[in-house]
Amino acid sequence: MSHRAGGRRPTIPERAKRLLLCVVLALAPNAGAVAAGADGDVLPPDPAMVARLSGLAADSSDVLHYRETREGGLFSGPVTYTGRLQWLPDIGELVQWVDSPSRARLSVLGDRVEIQGENGRARSLPLSGRPGLGAMMAGLKALLSGDVDALGAVFLADYLEAGDGQWTLHLKPRDEALREHLALLEVRGQDNQLVAIDRVDARGTRQAMIITDGPASP
Numbered sequence: 782m783s784h785r786a787g788g789r790r791p792t793i794p795e796r797a798k799r800l801l802l803c804v805v806l807a808l809a810p811n812a813g814a815v816a817a818g819a820d821g822d823v824l825p826p827d828p829a830m831v832a833r834l835s836g837l838a839a840d841s842s843d844v845l846h847y848r849e850t851r852e853g854g855l856f857s858g859p860v861t862y863t864g865r866l867q868w869l870p871d872i873g874e875l876v877q878w879v880d881s882p883s884r885a886r887l888s889v890l891g892d893r894v895e896i897q898g899e900n901g902r903a904r905s906l907p908l909s910g911r912p913g914l915g916a917m918m919a920g921l922k923a924l925l926s927g928d929v930d931a932l933g934a935v936f937l938a939d940y941l942e943a944g945d946g947q948w949t950l951h952l953k954p955r956d957e958a959l960r961e962h963l964a965l966l967e968v969r970g971q972d973n974q975l976v977a978i979d980r981v982d983a984r985g986t987r988q989a990m991i992i993t994d995g996p997a998s999p
């Protein structure tokens with residue numbers, strides 16, 4: 782992909798900060814509820830949402846393909862990323878491959894993210910130092926594993942379901958400091974399939990990850 786004169790391509794660590802992934806914090810297993818009432822009281826999880834997350838975990842494919850467009854630098858303009866996500870439940874690891882515009886691999890296990898660039902060199906970083914990325918990854922992990930408690934440890938949830946099988950899940954970070962990095966995750970689906978995950982930052986900028994049926998075109 783070409784870039785405007787005077788610009789520079791983002792480095793792999795910079796991409797990692799902007800990418801989701803999806804993605805995993807060490808989350809408290811006894812977080813409990815995932816919703817809040819109008820008066821701020823914590824409410825029990827929506828049974829419909831619990832059933833949907835269980836369905837996602839049962840029906841999720843081994844590898845999810847995605848296409849994501851994100852704002853680039855001052856001179857580079859928007860950049861479209863394509864790649865794959867894979868949740869490995871046996872070891873609790875989330876892996877993201879970036880296939881274009883350049884290749885990279887992100888592996889999230891516990892509170893560490895390992896970033897491997899095209900040159901094959903790997904770098905391990907603490908995810909706790911990148912709260913926006915950490916929250917995004919935590920939400921993705923919880924969705925793919927059907928873990929309501931893990932979701933509720935980080936987010937307040939609002940689940941909406943239509944009669945045609947379409948549904949939307951709004952996830953707002955519980956922590957005020959975290960909302961400075963991530964204001965909202967909006968997850969959309971059809972039946973037990975993920976369709977898109979939108980990330981909204983504190984400035985209101987929305988960036989969408991579209992889940993595709995197969996390898997996505999750049």
